[in-house]
Amino acid sequence: ILYIDGKKVIDNDGVHTAKTVTGDATLDAGRHxxxxxxxxxxxxNVALQLFVVAGGQDVPVIGIR
Numbered sequence: 870i871l872y873i874d875g876k877k878v879i880d881n882d883g884v885h886t887a888k889t890v891t892g893d894a895t896l897d898a899g900r901h902x903x904x905x906x907x908x909x910x911x912x913x914n915v916a917l918q919l920f921v922v923a924g925g926q927d928v929p930v931i932g933i934r
Contacts (some may be wrong), residue, residue, distance in 0.1 A: 870882055870905070870906040871892065871903070871904070871905050871906075871919070872902075872903070872904040872905075872906075873896070873901055873902070873903055874894075874901050875901050875902065876894065878893070878894050879891070879892035882895045882906075884910055885914035905919065907918040
């Protein structure tokens with residue numbers, strides 16, 4: 870589950886195969902609080918990927934400070 874500034878933007882919770890889920894939020898320039906809740910069942914490969922769209926391009930979120 871991805872929250873931006875306390876608002877739930879993506880909910881891909883539950884036990885299931887890897888799937889793509891999208892959400893959107895319009896953000897003003899500046900800093901924003903991101904919270905990502907994630908769990909992985911004991912079997913299978915880690916499937917978490919988080920991207921943002923910037924300038925029309927998907928950009929992977931590699932590190933969040």
